[in-house]
Amino acid sequence: MNEQAVYLSETIDAIVAGAGSLLPELLLAIFFLLLVTLDLFKSPTIKRLLPWLALSGLFASLLLQILGGYTSGDEPFLNLLLSDGLARYAGILFSTAGIFTILLSLQNRPLERLQQGKGEYYALILMLVLGLNLMGKSVNLLMVFLAIETVSIASYILTLTLKHEKRAVEAGLKYILYGALSAGVMLYGMSFFYGLTGTLNYSSEVFRIGLLQANTLLVTVAAVLVFAGFFFKISAAPFHFWVSDVYQGAPLPVVALFSTGPKMAGIIVILRFVKPFENQLAYADVQLFLGIAAIATLVIGNFTALWQNTPRRLLAYSSVSHAGFLLTGLLAFNTDYTVSVLFYLTVLLFMNFGIFLFLQLSENTFKVQKLEDFAGLGRAYPFIGVMALLYLLSLTGLPPLAGFMGKLLIFSNVWEAYTLGGNTLLLTLLIIGVLLTGVALFYYIKIPYYLFFKGNFREENLVTSLSDKLLLALFALPLLVLFFKPDLLLNWMKQLLAQTL
Amino acid sequence: MEGVPLEHILILSALLFSLGVLAVITKRHAVVVLMGIELIFNAANLNLVAFSRFDPLLLQGQLFSLFVMVVAAAEAAVALAIVLRVYQLFKTANLNQVNHLSK
Numbered sequence: 320m321n322e323q324a325v326y327l328s329e330t331i332d333a334i335v336a337g338a339g340s341l342l343p344e345l346l347l348a349i350f351f352l353l354l355v356t357l358d359l360f361k362s363p364t365i366k367r368l369l370p371w372l373a374l375s376g377l378f379a380s381l382l383l384q385i386l387g388g389y390t391s392g393d394e395p396f397l398n399l400l401l402s403d404g405l406a407r408y409a410g411i412l413f414s415t416a417g418i419f420t421i422l423l424s425l426q427n428r429p430l431e432r433l434q435q436g437k438g439e440y441y442a443l444i445l446m447l448v449l450g451l452n453l454m455g456k457s458v459n460l461l462m463v464f465l466a467i468e469t470v471s472i473a474s475y476i477l478t479l480t481l482k483h484e485k486r487a488v489e490a491g492l493k494y495i496l497y498g499a500l501s502a503g504v505m506l507y508g509m510s511f512f513y514g515l516t517g518t519l520n521y522s523s524e525v526f527r528i529g530l531l532q533a534n535t536l537l538v539t540v541a542a543v544l545v546f547a548g549f550f551f552k553i554s555a556a557p558f559h560f561w562v563s564d565v566y567q568g569a570p571l572p573v574v575a576l577f578s579t580g581p582k583m584a585g586i587i588v589i590l591r592f593v594k595p596f597e598n599q600l601a602y603a604d605v606q607l608f609l610g611i612a613a614i615a616t617l618v619i620g621n622f623t624a625l626w627q628n629t630p631r632r633l634l635a636y637s638s639v640s641h642a643g644f645l646l647t648g649l650l651a652f653n654t655d656y657t658v659s660v661l662f663y664l665t666v667l668l669f670m671n672f673g674i675f676l677f678l679q680l681s682e683n684t685f686k687v688q689k690l691e692d693f694a695g696l697g698r699a700y701p702f703i704g705v706m707a708l709l710y711l712l713s714l715t716g717l718p719p720l721a722g723f724m725g726k727l728l729i730f731s732n733v734w735e736a737y738t739l740g741g742n743t744l745l746l747t748l749l750i751i752g753v754l755l756t757g758v759a760l761f762y763y764i765k766i767p768y769y770l771f772f773k774g775n776f777r778e779e780n781l782v783t784s785l786s787d788k789l790l791l792a793l794f795a796l797p798l799l800v801l802f803f804k805p806d807l808l809l810n811w812m813k814q815l816l817a818q819t820l
Numbered sequence: 821m822e823g824v825p826l827e828h829i830l831i832l833s834a835l836l837f838s839l840g841v842l843a844v845i846t847k848r849h850a851v852v853v854l855m856g857i858e859l860i861f862n863a864a865n866l867n868l869v870a871f872s873r874f875d876p877l878l879l880q881g882q883l884f885s886l887f888v889m890v891v892a893a894a895e896a897a898v899a900l901a902i903v904l905r906v907y908q909l910f911k912t913a914n915l916n917q918v919n920h921l922s923k
Contacts, residue, residue: 322877461884468891475898479905488905489918495899496853496915500844502895503860506888507837510867510881517871519880564921 333397340402342389343380343410344456347449350376351442358438366438373441374421377448381414398520400456404816408661409455409587412668416580417448419672419794423572426676426787428683429481430570440480447473447580454584458522460509463588464502467552470581471498477576478569490561490568497561498551505548511541527595539604542596546612549592552585555642556616566635571682574631575675578638583664586645590657597652599740609650610744614751617643621755624762629689630678633762637714640759641667644729647748651732653739658812659732663725665808666713666801670722673710673794676787677703684781690769697770703783704770706791713798715763716756721801726756728805829870836863850903850913854896861892 338345354373357365383389384407395401421444424430430440450469457463475498479491513519515537516529530538551558566574593609596602620640627633648660680703681687685696697704713722730749737745801808836859843856865885872881907913 326877461880461887464884465887465891468895472894472898475902479902482905485909486921488902488909489921491902492850492906492915492918495895495902496844496850496857499854499857499895499899500860503840503857503864506864507860507867510833510864510871513868513881513884514871514874517875519884567921 330397337394337396339389340396341400343383343414344449344452346380346383347376347445347452350379351445351449354438354442354445358442369438369441370421370425373445374418376445377414377417377421380448380452381411381418384410384414395458395520395522398523399459399462400453401458401522402456404818405587405590405657405661406452406456408812408815409583410452412583412664413448413451413455413580416451416576416583416668416672417444419668420444420572420576420580422790423575423672423676423679424570426683426784426790427570427572427679430572433481436480436482440477443473443477444576447477447576451580451584455587457588458520458591460512460519460521463592464506464509466584467505467548467588468502470552470584471502474498474577474581477573478565480570480573484568487568490564493564494561497558501548501551501558505545505551508541508544508547511537512545515541521592521595530595531601535601535604538602539608542605543608545592546589546608549585549589550612552581553589553642553645554582554639555612555646556619556639557612559616559619559639559642562639563632563635566631566638567629571675571679574634575672578634578671578675579668582638582642582645583668586649586660586664589646589649590660593649593652599652599742606650606652606742607744609646610748613643613646613650613748615643616640616646617751617755621758621762625758627762628691630681630687630693630766633690633765634674634678637759637763638671640755641714643755644726644752647733647752648729650745650748651729651736654732654735656729656732656736657816658809659725659728661812662728662801662805662809666721666725666798669794669797670710670713673706673791673798674714676790676794677707677710680783680787680791684783685776685778690765691773693766693769694774695770695776697767699776700781700783702788703791704767706795707770708767709795709798711763711766715760717760719799719802721798721805724802724805726752823873826870829866833863833866833870836860836866848915850906850915850918851900853915854899854903858892858896861888864888 354369357369387407447470450466450473453466454470457466475491475495478494479487481487515533516526518525520526547558554562565577596605599606617640620636620643624633624636627636645660645663648656648663687693709720713720716722716726730752733745733749840856840859840863844853847853847856865888868881868885872879875881903913906918910918
């Protein structure tokens, strides 16, 4: 009994000492509670303030993470959460994604018309970002599970924001069934990791040694089960079926958040989780599984996108193919792939929000539902057309845009890892990745083709708001800057990861 | 420590897991699919509690299973609310008939 009393007092001391490292999360939690409470008031003035309150909460957490000074370095909080440079950079990305989502929501027509549940909508976005932050920090199986479920449950409810629409409800049902199934499968795998190693902290030495002593087949099976849950979050094959439905049913700001936030967080979780599996000799099977999953995701994402005739479904499969590229980047072990993957994630954030803002503008103002509806829009409204072209070229990965830089960094890392280790899996991945970038051009180029070369647009005098145009330009600017000066971000990122900032 | 051997518990949990997956794959009623998912969660819980006996000081497995129950309850609440909404709009909870998006 005495043993446990000592343990208890040590734990309380650790909580008091480490609570400071959770400052951004605490801040978001406080703003979440504030929003939920204020939503109870009937006054329209308070209701109108809610989005701005959510925005200020996200800004505060963004500033805190940029300035730093609260991190605990290499010591995880209660063996659960590690506030290192990687988590800080991830947190900056998540807060930015949250801010962009709210900015898009303020311009969204269907949301504007919504009578009920606006306050909850903004509160849930804060909750989702909080969950993403926890995903970025967790080094413990229990914490990963809780963080992923926080994000998932917030996502399910956000999908149903427009709950009077059949498509939203159907998408929500499919989302939660796939989500709960993959969470259960992941949990079953986690229980085996706990049994094999006796610890839940997967960044610890005990975990690494426990795995080396365990039966390789069991480790592989458990890893495959756990990756099921992670793949669901980043929408990688074979857990991508929800993507096209959810992208059709949810409001576009939420779709933009889903295509970036959980994907970034899932990649960071995988980034931390694969560290014990870097040894190519001991874990050839696990790496083979990841490689096959990456190839399958790339092939399915790119080829299915070719047959789509609505922009929402096209972008859904484009988001699957980006998950494939990110997984490819994660397999370049023994190189500094962390920086490249983070760079790709940053670029993905800007181009996805850009293209979804363009889509929201097209749906709200120009009543676009299918790809054919884009016909002539680019010639009638040149500014919007050119911006769309920029985002689509960046998504394809063509110069002079940052999407090209992101793919180049990832492919050069894979090449470096291949020349170091001679693993043919990496060479296959590299070749397939480059070839599929060519395929990607065919479906992305469909939209500009309609925009500029086909037909005439029905109405010439529709008004687009200035704030929409400003936002379009704002999201495009980093894409150009990061192509010409990628070192600016790369150097800052390296300093942040080395915790010298 | 006396008690049921570990192998027996693992076999039982594997059976539960397989039954859960089977229910998810074969059944077409949304609520029954959710019950299958619940079986999968319970299989994992059983494993966690069983492995926890080798971790007598921290009991991390037992603690984990408590969290799992809470999360599963929260998820089931949201899921059933969604199923209710589906039933109101589509007049059915059969998954094969709730399929308009992919057409």
